Amino acid sequence: MTINFREQAVSGVQKLQPYQPGKPVEELERELGISNIIKLASNENPLGISPKALAALQKGLSELAIYPDGAGFNLKQALARKFGVNTNQITLGNGSNDILELITRAYLDPNRGVVMSEHAFAVYYISSQAVGAQLQIAQANPSDAAMPYGHNLDNMLHAIQDNTAVLFLANPNNPTGTWFKSEELYHFLKQVPERVVVVLDEAYTEYVTDTDFPDALPWLKEFPNLIITRTFSKIYGMAALRVGYALSSPDIADMLNRVRQPFNVNSLALLAAEAALGDDEHLQRSKDTNTAGLKQWQAACAKQGWEYVPTQGNFITINCERSGVEVFNALLREGVIVRPIANYGMPNYVRITVGTPEQNERCIAALAKVLKA
Ligand SMILES: Cc1ncc(COP(=O)(O)O)c(C=O)c1O
Incomplete structure (x- = not known):
């Protein structure tokens, strides 16, 4: 008998379409x-990587036989200083995609629900589907809205069910570029049930010029269910190196750390990211x-x-x-x-x-x- 290895895959994976880069x-x-x-x-950043990060990479080339620092001590210290958080609130990822996947593995399973918007970044869907979670896709704003195709926060609130464990928001979103203003996002966070992990994906936050754009970092104190994810792939010009990070409560960071691969961020990426943070x-x-x-x-x-x-x-x-x-x-x-x-x-x-x-x-x-x- 020939075994069909497509049908042997878990059901969530069978339904997946691969990410299209x-x-x-x-x-x-x-x-x-x-x-x-x-x-x-x-x-990607047309200016490329920071010259300081490039210099750090060159130094790192002599240490390639050595495993990276699995705890990412130096990069976490630099991030903690820059954002005024404790290092136990930081999770490092092989790109922020890795973080998104850590979240779905730590908080979702086939009995749990996940809320995301139409037209939202594809990896929320792919990672959630891969673990067989129950997807609730909230309708986005119509094409004639002030923020056309943007996430509709009311629809997202209504999509939350008793078994919802995770909710993904992108601010700004890719591929639309749409965003939320500070007050509407804060009001939304206040209304989300406390047990729901809210992922606020800020991959593009450094590009934002709208003065009403939320500074979500101080909200981490008020919302222990909030995870902010960021990346070195965009404005830092380091997409090839694959480094991202999450800022959250220490409890969430602890759980993400348990599913993380021991050396998920390579040593060159760690060095370059640390140096890039110092190149304003x-x-x-x-x-x-x-x-x-x-x-x-x-x-x-x-x-x-x-x-x-x-x-x-x-x-x-x-x-x-x-x-x-x-x-x-x-x-x-x-x-x-x-x-x-x-x-x-x-x-x-x-x-x-x-x-x-x-x-x-x-x-x-x-x-x-x-x-x-
Ligand atoms: C909204 C958003 N989040 C996360 C990512 C993931 O980026 P990376 O894994 O390179 O950090 C991207 C990449 O395109 C993105 O657009």
Whole structure:
């Protein structure tokens, strides 16, 4: 008898679709035989890694035979100093995706429910589904709302059931770029039952310019069910190294630590992240580049009549008024990689990462050509 190893997988995994990453530059080079490609598909920092982090990496190269510090002592100290928390409130991850998965493994199982919004970051769905949790997907704002396609906090509250154990919020969200203001988020947190672990994913928080954006860190004292997740993959320009972190109550951090692999963050990543935290200049330059780039995109959208979703991230999500996958494919032939988001329930949109002024200009021109064709 032949055994079907698809059917042998646990039921949550059988129903999963793999995560679709941005198309790598090398892949497009191979496929089309072209060079001079720009990738604006994975919300990476066009300025790259901080020079201080790069120097730290070089120093770390002589220690590669040694296991990393599994406790991440130095990086935790640096994070604790920067954010005024205790080190026992910090969990380190192999990217913040790792943290999201630690949360689902620690707090979800097939008898428990998890709430997330439509159009929310895909890993909430994938990680929750993998452990067989009961998914409650709350309807997002309609396309004509002030924050179109954004999470609707009332709908999320209503989606909470007796068995809900985890609720995921992205602020700002990817792929929409939408966000919550301070007061509405605080009011929401007050209403969520205390037993529900609220994950506030702040992967893009350093890019935010809205002065009403929540500073959630002080709320950790008031809400022991709150977990804030962040990453070094975006503004810190270290996506390849894979480092993220969570700030929470010590109890939650203790539980996440129990499911964590002993050496989940490698030593080069630990060193680079610590050094990157000390480079405010690179951080500011990266933020300024993004703020200027978003203005460039918004001006282009206004000029071309392209509708876009309001954003506080390092990307802009544009309505192509036709299949986003077709526009993505046509842009590939122009040597520009963006991200279609039909898999996020937005089939007519593409998400474009803000690049350098030159990259933005090239992508704007390519998009204008493709949309006129
Ligand atoms: C909202 C959000 N959260 C988390 C992540 C995970 O990033 P990483 O695992 O690189 O930290 C991403 C990456 O795109 C994201 O957009």
